[in-house]
Amino acid sequence: MTASTAHAGAGAGRSAGELDSSSRWARRVRYYLPAALVFIGVIGxxxxxxxxxxxxxxPLPxxxxxxxALVENWSAGRWSLGKAAVATLGEAVGGLAxxxxAGVVVAFLTARFAAARELLLPLAIAASAVPIIAFAPLMNNWFGVLNPLSKMMxxxxxxxxxxxxxxxRGLTQVEPAALELMRSxxxxxxxxxxxxxxxNALPYFFTALKVSATLSLIGAIVGEYFGGTSSVLGQVIVASAGALRxxxxxxxxxxxxxxxIVFYLVIVTIERMVIPWHASVRGLEP
Incomplete structure (x- = not known):
């Protein structure tokens, strides 16, 4: 192979890589542009x-x-929104953990043992059927209104x-052929x-985490409505609305x-790193 041929091959490789990169960016622009335009239009x-x-x-400024107001009250002033967001996120992350x-332990026991399934699954269903707003006063009384653990629970x-x-679902809905092969x-x-x-359970697990990421913020803020320190988002919302701000x-x-949204995107990023081989992750790429 001559030097000119080698240089030509390297140049062709770089051109192909650059073309692939540019086409990927073009796909991403086409994917996100409509949502960005709609968002800008709604704000306008x-x-x-x-x-x-x-x-x-x-009450719509x-x-x-x-x-x-966000810039003015980010780190100073009466409300300190940045500090409140960090405190609420800490409660959400702790509660999610x-x-x-607890959910993974119960799922493993339920999937493995019939007795555990008959005992634990009805309790899990009953707990999910109770409105979360009913748990908030109880948890505040049990763990203390000012204790972040009450919001985590x-x-x-x-x-x-x-x-x-x-x-x-992930532990039990396995391809029968795969089980037969392993047992053979x-x-x-x-x-x-x-x-x-x-x-097989990992994609289902990350689906649960993505759903729970946003639910955890909702649960933390709802819990804060019923009491807590002044430097959490729920109390900032209540106090500022009462002050007509x-x-x-x-x-x-x-x-x-x-x-x-940031919490959700962090979970998505971890999912892509842990199970890049799964179709649900490959489908996230625009």
């Missing part, structure tokens, strides 16, 4: 409507006012059932669990939503 219409229409009786750990109850249901090699149940059931109220609401 909202701003124009509040500024020009006679809706002063509604303009987006520019909300953004100003507790609820996920509310979140744990909220995320427990989705984890249980999805992990049970005289594999033990532990080996089947490690090589077949656990890999609806710009701060909406800033706290939007900050809570953005925190939930």
């Amino acid at each position: 219409l909202w701003e124009v409507a509040v500024r020009n229409a006679d809706i002063r009786g509604l 303009a987006p520019s006012q909300i953004a100003g 507790i609820g996920t750990a 509310i979140v744990a109850v909220l995320v427990f059932f989705p984890v249980v249901v999805n992990v049970i 090699y005289a594999a033990t149940e532990t080996t089947i669990l490690r090589l077949v059931r656990l890999p 609806f710009d701060v109220t909406w800033a706290a609401i939007i900050l809570g939503a953005l925190t939930g």
Whole structure:
């Protein structure tokens, strides 16, 4: 092979790589552009409507006012939204960890033992049927109104059932052919669990985590409505609305939503790293 041929091959390889990269960016732009345009359009219409229409009786400030309140109260002032968001996120993460750990244990026991299934599954269903707002005063009384653990337990109850249901499905809905193949090699149940059931359960597990990521923020904020320190999003929403500072109220609401979105995206990123081979993850790429 001559030097000119080698240089030509390397140049062709670089060109192909650059073309693939540019086409991937073009696909991503086409994928996200409609949503971005709709978002910008809604914000623009909202701003124009509040500024020009006679809706002063509604507690709906303009987006520019909300953004100003968010910047003004991010780290200073009476509300300290940044500190409140971090505190609420800590409660959500702690509750998600507790609820996920409990849900995985119950799912394993339920999938493995019939007696555990008859005992634990009805309890899980009953816990999910109780409105979360009914648990909030109980948890605050049990663990203390100012104790973040009370909010974590509310979140744990909220995320427990989705984890249980999805992990049970992942452990039990396995291809019969895969089980037959493993048993034909005289594999033990532990080996089947490690090589077949656990890999099959991982996509279901991450589905439960993605659902629970946003639910955990909701549970934490609902729990904070019933009491807590002043530096959490739920209490900021209640106090600012009582003071008729609806710009701060909406800033706290939007900050809570953005925190939930970031939490969800973190779970999606971890999912892509852990199970890049699964079709559900490959389908996330635009």
